[in-house]
Amino acid sequence: MELTPAELTVLGLVVEQPRHGYDLEQVIEQRGIRQWTEIGFSSIYYLLAKLEKRGLLSAEEAGGGAKSRRVFRATRQGRQVATDGALAFIADGRTVPQPVLVGLANLALVAERDYDQALSSRLTRVEARIASVTEAQRSQTPLPPAAREVFSYSLSLLEAERSWLVARVRGGDE
Structure with missing residues (x-):
């Protein structure tokens, strides 16, 4: 089923x-x-x-x-x-649809300044999301193992995206 x-x-x-x-x-x-x-x-x-x-x-x-x-x-x-x-x-090996990939695939349509601004905006949202998820995880300790793994996986993905964004927005200063 x-x-x-x-x-x-x-x-x-x-x-x-x-x-x-x-x-x-x-x-x-x-x-x-x-x-x-x-x-x-x-x-x-x-x-x-x-x-x-x-x-x-x-x-x-x-x-x-x-x-x-x-x-x-x-x-x-x-x-x-x-x-x-x-x-x-x-x-399951299927990937989850990511709207950001649609935007990146159409990058030729976007001015560089607008692209940089969009990346900065996304970085701000990702950093806020990391802080929110971290606080939610901390406030619910101890968590059942399944919830702990969901938080761990989610934070790992967010940190990977943050790293990618930082390299483009700040030139890898962090």
């Missing part, structure tokens, strides 16, 4: 521990998951319902009265599908 990145991410978070929709939203926000997968706030409940319908999650009411929430748990099949999906995504 093949999952989309958003489905696998939600399923994986529920495999990590049983969760309700609002809890998922908080974890997605805290870990910066929206930076690398498309999970909108409004799509969380849609994804939960879809995964439940496919037999990958089960739900039970928690709490009483008006504040009751459905808490989702991964089924045995859900755990297996999540494991298989995670391994498939890790081994």
Whole structure:
């Protein structure tokens, strides 16, 4: 059973521990998951319902009265599908589309001064993102191993991009 990145991410978070929709939203926000997968706030409940319908999650009411929430748990099949999906995504050699490559491929259309300004602007955003991801990682310690690896990989990619940008913007002064 093949999952989309958003489905696998939600399923994986529920495999990590049983969760309700609002809890998922908080974890997605805290870990910066929206930076690398498309999970909108409004799509969380849609994804939960879809995964439940496919037999990958089960739900039970928690709490009483008006504040009751459905808490989702991964089924045995859900755990297996999540494991298989995670391994498939890790081994997958496809590259993620990078809009910057489209811009670079059309560099002949851009004045050098504008290109330098665009690179400087991108460097500023990348440095801000590095600071944000680093702070998010630091504020959530200790992290589950999966989250720790996501932060590590994300920071490595951002640092590589920062290094490439610095070499072009500042002539490698740093």
